[in-house]
Amino acid sequence: MKKQHLIYLIAGIVLTVLFYVMRVNAYEAVYAVSGFSDQLYNLGLYETIPLITIAVAWAMAGIYYYAINSVRFDRWYHWLVMLALVVLIAPIAGYAINSHVFDENGLSYATESLTFEMVNMMWAAVLFVVASFSMRWWSTNCRHTPIPQ
């Protein structure tokens, strides 16, 4: 195991933990609406949604680099397909949870939720990039995807 690659992995984990620790700031720096943001906070959705986003990003990166891990899927555009899946799955899952929790509490934030998930989409993409560059080094066939190094 190369030292440099280990540093990448540790850096990725640290960045992800930092993201989780500063999740409220991270989301609200991009999108904050009084009322909706308060409800996200009060209903614990600022804990659930980032967790799901992190899980989806790291899981999809893991699947790509270690489960798929194929010479037939080792090009940058294959990685882009995975990125596309991440930025679809994480917001859809987030939106479903938001809707469910708001419904249970008799609240209606359909438009705000949609915009919020657009922001979540961006963070999902960032987290997938971080996860990819943290773990790709030990992949047999995809370690040089998306950018050779």
Place this chain on the structure above:
Amino acid sequence: MRLFLLAIGGTGSRVLKSLLMLSAAGVRPVDEDGKPVPNLEIVPVIIDPHKSNEDLKRTEALLTNYRTIRNRLYGNEVNVEGFFANRIVTLREIMSDSTIQLNDTFIFNLSAVEREKFRDFIGYDTMNEANQALTSLLFADYQLENKMNIGFVGSPNIGSVALNEIKDSDEFKALANVFNAGDRIFFISSIFGGTGAAGFPIMVKNLRQAKNLEINNRDVLRRAPIGGITVLPYFNIEHNDDHRIDKADFIVKTQSALYYYKETLTGANDSDLNAIFYIGDQEVSKPYAYDPGEHGQRNRAHLIEMVAALAPLKFAGIADSRLTDQNGYPMPTMAFEFGLEKDVRDIDFLAFGASTRRLIYEPLVRFHLLFLFLRTGLRGMIGQGFTEDEPKLKSDFLTSQFYRTLTDQFMRGYVEWLSEMYDNNRSVQLFNMGENDMSNAIHHVHTRKTLLGRKTVDNNTFKAEMNRLSRDAKYSTRTTEYKLLDLFNRAATTIVRDRYENIN
């Protein structure tokens, strides 16, 4: 150990070409325990006055290409594994004596012989009448008029006179000077032609009588382990009214020469030769064009040449204790023959006996798969996987001198060699000619069965295995060329064993 390989005449060149192909594939001489012979350097010397012989020119070009490729891969390393493993050097390359001027070539300079007609060479016109009459008894008119730059045209009686001059040549002195204790000498020649049939016994005699020569290392040289392969008739030539070379003479000449060899080289109590290998085939080859030499003589490669090429490797692997006695003197001659497992006209790997298969099957398959991979796979992989590990293999690699020498020149020679052996009789079809599908590349050898059919082998199979090996290996101190061929060799070893049926 250095193995001085003296390839005499057209057959010598063609056998040497086969040896090059086997060496490129990674066939190495092994000792009696099956381990590669260590520190082996092969020093081929082509002895043929017929410089315009196409077979000689093709072999010389391949030798040069082989050396270029190997130097780029391994530099001066001797003990390596994989493709182009056998180190092949020129006499000049290993020579330390600067007083002898030699060209950096694999060809023995026979300029003293090749410029003249035989009658001028022996000074026929200056002989007295009695000697001229005796000479006319020994040599036919056409032999006296023979220009020796086309060889000795099936006339060993000319060759034996002309080649006796070799002992005074710079090349012979250079060979004598670089020859050390532990080195060996091996001759490749045919017995039914002119140059080889004459050159072989003359050269052996000159080596064994080295004590009379003005050279260094005389004692070492005359005790040298010497082996040779004598190629018996194996090819046919088209009928021609010019009878300088006549197939009908092949057997008679062979019998006479064998008697002569028995008397002078290989008899029961004789120790001039340590080992003699005989090979021939009564199966008639496709007839070659009748060409005593004027048109370049370009003969198709033949199974016999490929098998003959294994003889020097076998000789290199024989233990010293079987070649020389306790005092370092040569032991009586050992004789070897070769037989196929199956007496068939279409030769695949299964036609060879187990020991030959063990020696050549995996290396040749790996090399053939490399040929297919370079032709169909590598270009599309650049920028991905193993090519991006250090040292990186970029697209400019495909235009490098190494790659062009390997693919445009050496591999072209390889395909030509395979095609010619296929288009001969016996027909050698080790691989399915023209087949790019790696799963079906080996003739009569399939990939292994699974529950869902047979395993497949394609460029991606190699890419995946090379990716895996490259991830775990360290090539950063090696060249790109070495990385590519070493990775492929290791990947192919695994793939051939795991995915193809085992025929060994």
